[in-house]
Amino acid sequence: xxxxxxxxxxxxxxxxxxxxxxxxxxxxxxxxxxxxxxxxxxxxxxxxxxxxxxxxxxxxxxxxxxxxxxxxxxxxxxxxxxxxxxxxxxxxxxxxxxxxxxxxxxxxxxxxxxxxxxxxxxxxxxxxxxxxxxxxxxxxxxxxxxxxxxxxxxxxxxxxxxxxxxxxxxxxxxxxxxxxxxxxxxxxxxxxxxxxxxxxxxxxxxxxxxxxxxxxxxxx
Numbered sequence: 001x002x003x004x005x006x007x008x009x010x011x012x013x014x015x016x017x018x019x020x021x022x023x024x025x026x027x028x029x030x031x032x033x034x035x036x037x038x039x040x041x042x043x044x045x046x047x048x049x050x051x052x053x054x055x056x057x058x059x060x061x062x063x064x065x066x067x068x069x070x071x072x073x074x075x076x077x078x079x080x081x082x083x084x085x086x087x088x089x090x091x092x093x094x095x096x097x098x099x100x101x102x103x104x105x106x107x108x109x110x111x112x113x114x115x116x117x118x119x120x121x122x123x124x125x126x127x128x129x130x131x132x133x134x135x136x137x138x139x140x141x142x143x144x145x146x147x148x149x150x151x152x153x154x155x156x157x158x159x160x161x162x163x164x165x166x167x168x169x170x171x172x173x174x175x176x177x178x179x180x181x182x183x184x185x186x187x188x189x190x191x192x193x194x195x196x197x198x199x200x201x202x203x204x205x206x207x208x209x210x211x212x213x214x215x216x217x218x219x220x
Contacts, residue, residue: 070141076115076191076198081145082108085188085202088149092178095156096216104205107131107187111201115191122193132183132207134174136200143198145190152178164214176215180208 072078082103090100114127124135136148152174159165159172166172177183188202208215 070192084145088146092153096179101186104185104187107203111187111203112189115189115199115201118199119191119193122197132177132204134202138198141192148200177208180215181218182206183208
């Protein structure tokens with residue numbers, strides 16, 4: 001099949017077509033969504049509930065919006081965030097002996113702008129931009145960079161490298177984008193929604209998840 005189509009092992013779920021505000025979630029729910037290439041979506045699914053890593057050691061700051069409390073004071077960014085994103089991605093690539101990616105500030109700005117646009121509704125919607133894209137939503141405000149990437153990397157357990165497929169009823173597109181051989185750059189943004197959730201967007205260039213290609217042998 002031609003490039004530019006979503007990965008064949010991904011699943012379409014109606015859940016991701018609904019705004020977060022219309023759904024009932026437990027306090028620690030997460031939603032994931034991956035993008036293939038050229039604006040084509042590899043829709044995500046709810047995943048097993050993870051445990052967010054602890055917040056910064058200093059007391060949390062209070063955001064003036066609705067009195068919500070966040071360790072970033074509602075800014076979304078924190079000092080070590082970019083390093084955490086990059087280290088978590090490259091640790092995953094090291095598992096499959098792929099070369100590390102580099103942090104790209106332009107991709108990070110693009111990802112941050114998209115995450116900021118989702119603050120009012122916390123909706124998992126793709127930007128339809130030119131890059132590969134992974135999305136994460138988690139309730140509460142304690143989710144950090146490593147939490148989101150860790151959720152995506154856990155899809156490794158359901159991925160069969162031999163036939164480049166995902167286990168039935170599972171999704172692997174976030175993981176395959178992270179380890180995609182020809183992807184060289186990554187940039188991510190984190191924003192805190194007004195209802196208390198966290199939206200994280202990561203963009204990848206060149207994008208991955210081309211149908212019929214193995215993530216470890218892909219060429220630009």
